[in-house]
Amino acid sequence: MRTLYQFPLSHFCEKARWLLDHKALDYVAHNLIPGVHRAFAQMKTGQNNLPILRDGDHWTADSTQIALYLDDVYPEHALLRSDPRLREAALQVNQLASELGFHVRRWGLAHTLADSDESLEIMIGEKGYLRQFEKFSKPILKTLVSRSYQLDADKVAESRQRMDAIIDELNGYLVQNGCRYFIADRLGLADIAVCSMLVPLLELEGTPWEKEHDQTGSEEFTQYKQNLLNLPLGQYVQRIYMTERNARVDWRGM
16 A cells, blocks of 8 residues: 655645545545654655655655656556657646645744634644643644744744745646646646645635634734635636646544
């Protein structure tokens, strides 16, 4: 059985889950503890980040590398086109989406942690030592996340500016291609990458970022979400999630 080592709330891990689901491959989503995950990741892959896919004896880190591995080993439902021009265009959109994801994570976490403990609840999980000693684990985890992702005001403001620029560029690219998909006429790596990186801002139903009806975020976050939904890009992410995000595994993991 394949195992995807993940954080449930990571949009890079959401991208990896979607890649596996798109390929219709069976897998288990296994959660690691933020901070503690670094030792495991370093031991298995020589780097510190998730997601990590274990497929038999083969270990692959990074969502983009997972996409390339899956297309190489499981060519059905290809994520990248064989045409060199289309392949390169998809990789360029994917790279832009990865940069966007870095800034969405910082800006989104800054707002989420300031508004409520909901994200911490998911990070802690439903059982285990973190849940058992949540009185102590919550403040420690919040401090750890804040330091790891540099959630100070200046860095968060810089991320907001870069998000604006990349979203504008991706919106223009999508409109140029007729707004149906980013590359040619079917779902691929570029679409999965962009949608996964933006979904935390849209809080779509059925995703890890879905808000309960009685929950509200900051005025700034709510306005940003609405502005994004007013763009063809935001409407496209909403449509793709509704029609093509056929999840096979619970994002909450185990």
